[in-house]
Amino acid sequence: MSILGSAKDNIGLSGTAYNATEMKGFLEWTTSSYNRVAAVTRSINASQAGDIILYEMQTGGQNSNYVLAEYNNVVWDLTKAATDSGIIIIAAAGNGNENLDNSFYSAYNARGNSGAIVVGAGSDTSQHSRLSFSTYGSRVNVQGWGQNVLAAGYGSWAKYDNDNNRTYTLFNGTSSATPIVASAAILIQSFNFQQTGQYLSPSEMRNILISTGIPQGGNLTTKIGPLPNIKAAIEYLESSRTTLSSKTMTLSPLKVEIYPNPASNFISIRNSEDKEVNFEIFNMMGQLVSKGTILTDKKIDISNLPKGNYLIHSTDGQRRVVEKFIKQ
Numbered sequence: 001m002s003i004l005g006s007a008k009d010n011i012g013l014s015g016t017a018y019n020a021t022e023m024k025g026f027l028e029w030t031t032s033s034y035n036r037v038a039a040v041t042r043s044i045n046a047s048q049a050g051d052i053i054l055y056e057m058q059t060g061g062q063n064s065n066y067v068l069a070e071y072n073n074v075v076w077d078l079t080k081a082a083t084d085s086g087i088i089i090i091a092a093a094g095n096g097n098e099n100l101d102n103s104f105y106s107a108y109n110a111r112g113n114s115g116a117i118v119v120g121a122g123s124d125t126s127q128h129s130r131l132s133f134s135t136y137g138s139r140v141n142v143q144g145w146g147q148n149v150l151a152a153g154y155g156s157w158a159k160y161d162n163d164n165n166r167t168y169t170l171f172n173g174t175s176s177a178t179p180i181v182a183s184a185a186i187l188i189q190s191f192n193f194q195q196t197g198q199y200l201s202p203s204e205m206r207n208i209l210i211s212t213g214i215p216q217g218g219n220l221t222t223k224i225g226p227l228p229n230i231k232a233a234i235e236y237l238e239s240s241r242t243t244l245s246s247k248t249m250t251l252s253p254l255k256v257e258i259y260p261n262p263a264s265n266f267i268s269i270r271n272s273e274d275k276e277v278n279f280e281i282f283n284m285m286g287q288l289v290s291k292g293t294i295l296t297d298k299k300i301d302i303s304n305l306p307k308g309n310y311l312i313h314s315t316d317g318q319r320r321v322v323e324k325f326i327k328q
Contacts, residue, residue, distance in 0.1 A: 016184070027039060036072075040055075040075055044284065049199060052185050055116070058174065066095045066098070067093070067100065068093050068135065068139075085324075087202070088117065090185060093135040094135040097133050098136075099136060105137075120134045120177065121133065122216065124149075128216055130216070131147060134224055141209070141210060142226055145227075146176055147170075147172050149170065150171070151171035153168075181209070185209065213226025214228075214229050256277070258312060258325045265302065265303040269314055278316070281312050282312075284310070
């Protein structure tokens with residue numbers, strides 16, 4: 001959190017995105033138990049299209065070596081549902097020195113791309129080469145510094161006035177690399193929204209981070225991708241703003257309202273254009289549970305759905321909007 005958004009107040013650190021108006025942490029460990037799926041679900045439920053979620057976590061792969069958390073089927077399903085709804089997810093590749101292109105991971109790769117931006121650990125030198133512990137492969141998109149990243153919290157780098165709240169450490173791993181990339185994404189997203197009133201999609205953000213980044217050096221057969229370059233990304237957005245604006249003007253956004261919300265047996269989709277739309281309803285595991293075509297204000301039967309949170313995708317030709325609703 002300190003790498004992402006420490007206050008710029010001349011005390012201790014200042015995070016890269018120090019003017020972020022809101023940051024929330026959803027912990028896997030609670031006062032009663034450990035539950036990663038619940039933490040991921042809560043983070044997604046608290047987010048909307050354009051928001052950025054940081055996966056500061058890893059899981060065991062081949063021989064229990066660490067790989068990205070979405071190697072777990074349930075986390076992959078949740079991630080795919082979130083990115084399909086426009087939420088950007090930045091995920092640590094893991095510290096297991098694993099090759100995700102190895103045949104051991106063929107079943108994982110066969111699921112397809114979840115839409116998350118996966119981060120490897122690179123050196124803090126101008127070469128930006130992969131650090132030996134970083135998991136790598138074609139699924140890894142970009143890198144951040146995986147060593148010597150100053151952070152607040154436990155550690156022995158410095159402690160001031162014998163105050164545990166003024167303790168600093170040099171942080172390492174894909175766990176230090178990932179908030180660096182997330183910080184870049186926050187600033188790029190903020191700039192684009194200020195200029196255009198539009199949020200970059202997960203795929204647009206990934207493509208910009210890759211295409212404008214500083215290339216990886218060293219052994220390129222162990223791919224972790226480029227280091228994000230915020231200045232170059234913003235210059236790219238500046239140069240393409242006219243094109244982006246013309247595309248935005250060509251097609252006005254589809255605006256819908258889901259009501260009632262929460263709902264028990266029925267929901268309706270209201271759109272300001274009073275026209276027919278296609279819909280798909282997904283549960284928070286990313287599974288399609290209902291689909292069809294409906295006119296504005298007509299009822300959709302959800303009485304057979306279990307209680308919980310759902311995502312509804314409404315489409316009209318090239319236009320798409322994703323909203324959340326609660327079945328109670």
